[in-house]
Structures are given as C-alpha cells and as structure tokens.
Amino acid sequence: MRVKRYVVDSMPDALQKIRTDLGKDAVILNTKEIRTGGFLGLFGKKKIEVIAAMDASNSNSGAGAQQRVAPTQHQPQRVQPAMNQLQPNKAQAHMSDFPEVPDVFASAVSAKEPVAVKVAIETPAMPAYAPVPQQSYSPVSVHAPNRTIQKDDHLIEELKQMKEMMRKLTQAADATKLPEPLQKIEQRLYDQEVDPLLVRQIIDETLADFELADEPVTDESARQLVRAKLGQVFNSAANKQISPDTRVVHFVGPTGVGKTTTIAKLAAEQVLKYQRKVGFITSDTYRIAAIEQLKTYATILNVPLEVVFSPQDLSKAFHHLEDCDVIFMDTAGRNFRNEMYVSELNSLLKTQGNSETILVLSLTTKYRDMKAITNNFNKFKLDKVIFTKMDETDSYGAIVNVVHEFSLQLSYVTNGQSVPDDITELNEWQIIDLLLEEPRT
Secondary structure (H helix, E strand, O other): OEEEEEEEOOHHHHHHHHHHHHOOOOEEEEEEEEEEOOEOOEOOEEEEEEEEEEOHHHHOOOOOHHHHHHHHHHOHHHHHHHHHOOOOOHHHHHHOOOOOOOOOOHHHHHOOOOHHHHHHHHOOOOOOOOOOOOOOOOHHHHOOOOHHHHHHHHHHHHHHHHHHHHHHHHHHHHHOOOOHHHHHHHHHHHHOOOOHHHHHHHHHHHHHHHHHHOOOOOHHHHHHHHHHHHHOOOOOOOOOOOOOOOOEEEEEOOOOOOHHHHHHHHHHHHHHOOOOOEEEEEOOOOOOOHHHHHHHHHHHHOOOEEEOOOHHHHHHHHHHOOOOOEEEEEOOOOOOOOHHHHHHHHHHOOOOOOEEEEEEEEOOOOHHHHHHHHHHHHHHOOOEEEEEOHHHOOOOHHHHHHHHHHOOEEEEEEOOOOOOOOEEEOOHHHHHHHHHOOOOO
C-alpha cells in the first residue's frame, strides 16, 4: 500500500498529480482545507490537503477486487509502516507551516479491523471522503459534467421543436390549399407583377364567396369573379378625358417617358376632334432640341408656343395665350429625386383658374421605381395618370398597383410613336383581360 499526501490549490490539480504518481486506480482517502504561510496563523493562503493511497499489488497484476483485498485482510501490519510516514516528528511540526496530519488508520489498525481500507480499495469508482468542516468535495465537483453532452441534448431539443413547427405549417398549408383554378389565376397575377398583398386579398375574397355560395370552383367562374374584384379597384365612373372646364393641363414625370410626344397627341385630339383652341407652354430648356421638337408639333397643328425659363416668365406666357381654350404645359423631365427640381416644378404649377396635373409614366419602368416616382410627384396633387409605351411590354400589373396604392384616375395610354394615332383612353377591362389571359407560348 502506497499512501501519499498532497497540498494543492484545487482538486483538479490534486487529481492530476495522483494519477501521475499513483495511477488511475488510486483512491482518495481524505481531503481537508488548510491555510499555509502567513504570520502567526494570519493572512495564510487557502490550500487543499489530499491523502491518496494505492495498493502495491494493484500495479503488478490484473486480478479482481476481491483478490486485491485478501492480502490486506491477512496482513494489516503493512498499513502501519506506511502510515508512520505520515506522522511528522515534533521538530518538523515546529518548522512546517502545515498542521499535523491525523492518523486516519489508527483506530482501524488497533482494532484489527481494516474495514476502511477494504471499502476504499473495493470501490475505487466511489471514493469515501472524510468529512471536512470547512468545505467538502463530492464526486460531482471532482468529475464535472460533460458540456458536449449538454450541448447535444439542447440541439436535439431544438430539432424536435423545428420538426413540430414544420408539421404544423404543413397541416396549415394543406388546410388552406387553393382550388386549382384559383391557383392558376393567383400565379398569373404574380407573373404580371401585381402587388402580392392585393393578389392575396382578391384570392381570399373570391374563395370566401365560393364557400358562402357552396358552389364548385371552375376555371370560368373563378375568372369571372376575380375579374369583377379587379374591376372594383378602378374608378370607372370618373371622366378620363380632359375636362371641358379645364384651363391649364400640366404634364409631369421623369425623363424619357415621352411627355412631349404625348402632349402633341392630346393637342391633336383637342384641335381635330373637339375643335378647341390649344396653346403650348414649355419649360423644358435643359434637354437639347426639346423646344424645337414641340415647336415642330405646334407648327403642324397651328397652335402658339411660349417658352418660359423661370417661374417669373409664366405670367407673361399666360397673358400671350389668354385667348386659348386650353393650355398644355410641358415640364422638364429631370431627376425626380432632385429637391431643387421639385421646388422649381412646384412653383411652375401654381396657375390661376381650373387646372389638371397629369403624371406620365412608362410601362417599361419597373414598379419599384414607378412607385418612388409617383410618391414623389404626388405632393403636387396629381389628378390623373397616363401610361406610355404599352406596345413595348407585356406586363401590366403596374397599372393596377398605381391606381390601387395612390388612388389616381386613369386617363390615356399610348401604344406607339405615331402622332396623333397611337393614343387612346385606357380601358380598365381590357387591362384586366390582359392580366388574366393565358400566356402565349
């Protein structure tokens, strides 16, 4: 039997030293918290005294625990010499900072009962610790729990929760699965870039109508009902044409949407169809040949043209055109994010008498930009919207989105560059039919 005493800072240090010196089969017999150093017992550092033992026969053979215990029972006198090493003499006691180590086997040897040693050797997995008044250490504190196992358990629990959530989502999707005719229409509206929220609202209302009527959902019935829902988005009763009472019509919009060409088409309609006297005002002095372009149309239609370079010139231009029935004012197409341009345009739109402000948008513009443009120009109290370049696209969802989000009145749509032919009043039912028709292969 080998018995050693260790004075360490922590139990992990003691375990490492015991395993290095005595091996993995060593047994801790006693632990105690002590203080070392200091002055007259004060200001000492906390240490842990650990007494461990190792059966000498355990390192020489691989026999079972019962075979290792038997020699100890017949030869208890071997324990006493080993324990005598733990008893320092009096001279050493005066020179050492450590307290005297008690003889933990004294009673067992005197009574010829080495039961404590037997139990300690037979149960190395569960060492018997002597109670310490200051602090006791249990096997749990010595052998810390495996953090990896805890993490794995936490991960497994999260996976279970995700699996349960996916199961509920799948059940909800199955419960709300649309009939095939409505699925086709929904996908077609998405392909036409109609606002997803509006699409979802129309489809939900249509499905609720079918459930209320308790009727089967067919392709034709679904199409007709969705067509009626889309028709409610537009204000069909309002006048799309330029009102006879309107004195001045302002055309605003970003660059490159075809404002000047659209003005020429509408002016030709007013002159040739309604026999009204038309006048032109242009403030587009930034674009090269912009004035010449409108002057060419004015010459063809035999209408007067006034050019303004600043808001101060506007009253003079109106005075020259006072005998005209309607005045079309062309504004410069510039960056709508430019605050200086916005402020200048706002001053140009302040006119006397009845007026309309018409926003000109190109259908080839993606709706994200179209929305930003409309939102910026909407501060000028827009009345109507004209869409251009319809012949250059097959996506018409932006028309529905603009009308629904900004409550603008539809006016005209252009489908070519020919003046004055390629312009017509926008028919919302035609647009709806284009939205719902099957894509061409």
